[in-house]
Amino acid sequence: MRCNLISTTDVKEIVVNVENLEVSFGEKKIIHKVSFNVNRGEIIGFFGISGAGKTTIIRVLTCQISQKNWTGYVKVTNLNPGSKKNHAKILSNIGYVPQLEELNLYYDLTPLKNVEIFASCYNMKKKEALAIAKELFSILDIPEDTWNKPLKKMSGGEKKRVSMAIGLIHKPDILFLDEPTTGVDAAKRYDVLSYLKKLNRRLGTTMFLITHDMEAALIVDRAAILRDGKLLEFDSNSNLITSLPSKGLVARFSIENLNEEKINIIKQFPNVSNIKTIRVGNETFEVLMDDFEKNLSKLIQFMMEKGLKLNAMSRDVAAFRRYFQLRIQEEEEKERRIRMQQETSEEVQF
Numbered sequence: 001m002r003c004n005l006i007s008t009t010d011v012k013e014i015v016v017n018v019e020n021l022e023v024s025f026g027e028k029k030i031i032h033k034v035s036f037n038v039n040r041g042e043i044i045g046f047f048g049i050s051g052a053g054k055t056t057i058i059r060v061l062t063c064q065i066s067q068k069n070w071t072g073y074v075k076v077t078n079l080n081p082g083s084k085k086n087h088a089k090i091l092s093n094i095g096y097v098p099q100l101e102e103l104n105l106y107y108d109l110t111p112l113k114n115v116e117i118f119a120s121c122y123n124m125k126k127k128e129a130l131a132i133a134k135e136l137f138s139i140l141d142i143p144e145d146t147w148n149k150p151l152k153k154m155s156g157g158e159k160k161r162v163s164m165a166i167g168l169i170h171k172p173d174i175l176f177l178d179e180p181t182t183g184v185d186a187a188k189r190y191d192v193l194s195y196l197k198k199l200n201r202r203l204g205t206t207m208f209l210i211t212h213d214m215e216a217a218l219i220v221d222r223a224a225i226l227r228d229g230k231l232l233e234f235d236s237n238s239n240l241i242t243s244l245p246s247k248g249l250v251a252r253f254s255i256e257n258l259n260e261e262k263i264n265i266i267k268q269f270p271n272v273s274n275i276k277t278i279r280v281g282n283e284t285f286e287v288l289m290d291d292f293e294k295n296l297s298k299l300i301q302f303m304m305e306k307g308l309k310l311n312a313m314s315r316d317v318a319a320f321r322r323y324f325q326l327r328i329q330e331e332e333e334k335e336r337r338i339r340m341q342q343e344t345s346e347e348v349q350f
Helices: 054-061 084-093 111-120 126-139 156-168 186-203 214-218 237-242 260-267 292-305 320-349
Strands: 014-025 028-039 043-047 070-076 094-097 174-178 206-211 222-227 230-235 249-255 276-279 284-288 310-317
Touching: 014 054, 028 054, 028 070, 028 206, 028 230, 043 054, 043 186, 043 214, 054 070, 054 174, 054 206, 084 094, 094 156, 111 126, 111 156, 126 156, 126 186, 156 174, 156 186, 186 206, 186 214, 214 320, 222 320, 230 237, 230 320, 237 320, 249 292, 260 276, 260 284, 260 292, 276 320, 292 310
Parallel strands: 043 206, 043 222, 094 174, 174 206
Antiparallel strands: 014 028, 014 070, 222 230, 249 284, 249 310, 276 284
16 A cells, blocks of 8 residues: 655644554444544545445544444544543534535525524634634635525535535534535536635645545545555555556557457557556547557557557546556455455365
8 A cells, every 4th residue: 555654854743643443343344454644734535435434434533433343543633532521622623514415504594594503513603603604605606695595595516615614614623525526516526626625725724525526536635545444545646646557658549349358359468567458438448558658559559460440549647537446446356366266275175
């Protein structure tokens, strides 16, 4: 696993420290020896399919799982969430934006009335809360003429932004966002991500994005890739992508009547180690390989000799989505090899 370590010459304040975290419910282990640190002001992306363990780790950090169900060293804003006496302080230091806005917003009330209600939970004075809210609404480009109208009349994107403002109303050190782009039109997802980056830069708030939306990788400082309760990677997007063959250079081909048989032919391209082929469309696939510049022309010639009809070809640098896909695929193949070895061993013993 690649893990970005902190240089001793550039020490940053750590706001979340997790070492060898394991979570179990009964006999079932959910999280397996997860370790990572988060610096103040970073945006961290937790990526993985459903069941990967993203939410479980966040539930530990936000005091939602009893200490009896987890082991390891965990500090959130320098406090241990395993101790109940720390819960109130930790919860006052963090904010949370749920996946569905209706879980933290009252649709029949105005944005400013919502602010008053949630600010009261933190014993904030009304005047102070409204001043902070108006500043946040301005940063988030929430139209001023909507501040005193019922939330139900606002668009999905505006509701999402109000939800973000509510999560930040008490000026938390850390903001947790559960699937921040869910429920937003595809065309507006980039807007939501841009607003989060804007908030991060203006306020310096540390953020955790818990998501399966690979586009969120565009704004994170470091990405955590999780699978089956294990942390596979924790590093910057650039470091992860450049760890691929030829630093992530990729050739994209369109082949007439592409099928698995033709992909298997391409995988037989000789004298090239570390070649990775992945289908990305009905007639489109991508290839990553060592010595990209040297081998690209040879690969094209090989495909033509095998009778594969090329309709188009382009070259690019792999996106985080492709790295994620290949990394998960690599883990699946590793587990498949282990299972086969175990089955073979059992057969021999029998």
